[in-house]
Amino acid sequence: MNKRLLPYGTVALAASLLLTGCWDQVQIEERGFVVGVAVDAPRNKLAHQQAHKEAPNKPDGQSRFLVTTQLVIPGGMIAAGQSNGGGGGGQNTANEAFLNITSEGDSLFEVSRELATRTSRTPFYQHLKVIVISDEIARSKYGFANAIDFSLRDPDSRRSTKVFISKGEAKKVIEVKPKTEKLPALYIDSIGDNISKNARMLPVVRLGDVHEQLLKDFSFALPRITAEKSEVKMAGAAIINPDNHLIGFLGEEETEGLNFLTGEIRGGILKARVGSDLVVLNIQGAKRSIKADVRDRQHIKFTINIQCEGAVVESFYPMDLLNGKSISKLQSAFAKEIVRMSNDTITKVHKDMPADVLRLGRHLKQYHHSLWKQISHDWEKGQKLYEKCEIAVNAEVFIRNVGGINKTEHSLGR
Structure with missing residues (x-):
C-alpha cells in the first residue's frame, strides 16, 4: 500500500517546490x-x-x-x-x-x-x-x-x-x-x-x-x-x-586626442590643412603602442606610437591623388595633426590637471610588473611619478582609398 502512495507523494512534493517560485511574483x-x-x-x-x-x-x-x-x-x-x-x-x-x-x-x-x-x-x-x-x-x-x-x-x-x-x-x-x-x-x-x-x-x-x-x-x-x-x-x-x-x-578635440592616445578610435573624421586648403580623411582604423624606458624610475620616458588608416572623402587642395608624392604629403599632414591633438591632450592631463587617463600606469603594471609593485603607491599619489614622467608621440597615417575621383575639381583644369 505504501509503495502505491509513493509516486503520489513524490508528485506532491515536486509540485510544492515549483509553487514556491511564485511567492514574490509581480505582474x-x-x-x-x-x-x-x-x-x-x-x-x-x-x-x-x-x-x-x-x-x-x-x-x-x-x-x-x-x-x-x-x-x-x-x-x-x-x-x-x-x-x-x-x-x-x-x-x-x-x-x-x-x-x-x-x-x-x-x-x-x-x-x-x-x-x-x-x-x-x-x-x-x-x-x-x-x-x-x-x-x-x-x-x-x-x-x-x-x-x-x-x-x-x-x-x-x-x-x-x-x-x-x-x-x-x-x-x-x-x-x-x-x-x-x-x-x-x-x-x-x-x-x-x-x-x-x-x-x-x-x-x-x-x-x-x-x-x-x-x-x-x-x-x-x-x-x-x-x-x-x-x-x-x-x-x-x-x-x-x-x-x-x-x-x-x-574638450571635444582633446577627447579625440585622448582616443588616439588610448587606442579607442572606432571611426570618425580627421581634418588637415595642406597649404591653406582643407583635406578630410574618413578614419577606417587606428591603433597605438607604448614603449617605456624605465631605467630611471624617477623620470620614466614613454613613447606612444599611433598608426591610422583611412580614405580621403573631401579635398579642397588641388592635387593628383594617384601621385605618390601627393599621397605622402597628405599622409604627413594628417600625421602632424594627430601629433598636435595628442600633445594638446597630454598637456591637459599631464600638466594642467594631472590624471593618468592615458593608461601609462596600466602599461607599467602589465609589462614592467616588478617595477610597478615598487612604485604603484607613488604613481598618481605620494611622489606623483606620473607627473615627472616624459611622454613623446609619433604618428603614421596610411591612405588606403582616395574616393571615386583621383583629381580634385580645382586641379582638373591645371
Whole structure:
C-alpha cells in the first residue's frame, strides 16, 4: 500500500517546490519600468543643511541627492503618431510615453522607495538604460561613488547600463524632447552607440566598467553629455581621479586626442590643412603602442606610437591623388595633426590637471610588473611619478582609398 502512495507523494512534493517560485511574483502590468536615472545636488541648499542638522552623525562630505527617475508609460508607446514629450516632478499629459518623477533623499535607495508614495507601479530597474550624474555631484567628496553605489548593489540593475557625466543639471538631460524617439533615455542610449561616426565621442562606459574602475587606483574618463533644448550633445570627456571624484573636463578635440592616445578610435573624421586648403580623411582604423624606458624610475620616458588608416572623402587642395608624392604629403599632414591633438591632450592631463587617463600606469603594471609593485603607491599619489614622467608621440597615417575621383575639381583644369 505504501509503495502505491509513493509516486503520489513524490508528485506532491515536486509540485510544492515549483509553487514556491511564485511567492514574490509581480505582474508585468504592475511594474514601473525605469529606463533612465538622473542624479543632481538638491535644488534647495537650506533643506540640505537642515537634513544634516537632523542627522548629525552623517559623515562629512556625504551628499544628499535629487534624483529624477524616468518610467515608461506603455500606452504612450503604443499610440502611433502621437507627439512624444516629457514632464518633471511627476507631471504627465495624455499620450506621452514616459513619466519623470523627481525626489530628494539621503540615498538613492531611499528615493527608489519614496517612489512608492507617488506612483502605482513598482519601480523595476532591469531595463535601466542610462545613468546621468551631474558635474556638481561628481565633483563633491564621495559624491560620484555614492551616487553609483545603489545601482552597483541592486541585483535588478544591469551591468550594461551606460553612465554619463552631465555638464550642468543631469535632470535636464533626461527631460529633453527628441523628435526621433518617444523615450529620452532610449534616445541618449542610441547616441552613445555612434562612436564609429565621430572620434570626439568617448566610447561608452557601462556600469560594470565603472565598478572595475572604482576598485582600481587609477584615474579614468567618462563620456560628457549636455542638454541643448530638444536634444543632447555627447562629446568631450569627464576626468575622474583616483579618489573617485571629477576634477575637470576635456574638450571635444582633446577627447579625440585622448582616443588616439588610448587606442579607442572606432571611426570618425580627421581634418588637415595642406597649404591653406582643407583635406578630410574618413578614419577606417587606428591603433597605438607604448614603449617605456624605465631605467630611471624617477623620470620614466614613454613613447606612444599611433598608426591610422583611412580614405580621403573631401579635398579642397588641388592635387593628383594617384601621385605618390601627393599621397605622402597628405599622409604627413594628417600625421602632424594627430601629433598636435595628442600633445594638446597630454598637456591637459599631464600638466594642467594631472590624471593618468592615458593608461601609462596600466602599461607599467602589465609589462614592467616588478617595477610597478615598487612604485604603484607613488604613481598618481605620494611622489606623483606620473607627473615627472616624459611622454613623446609619433604618428603614421596610411591612405588606403582616395574616393571615386583621383583629381580634385580645382586641379582638373591645371
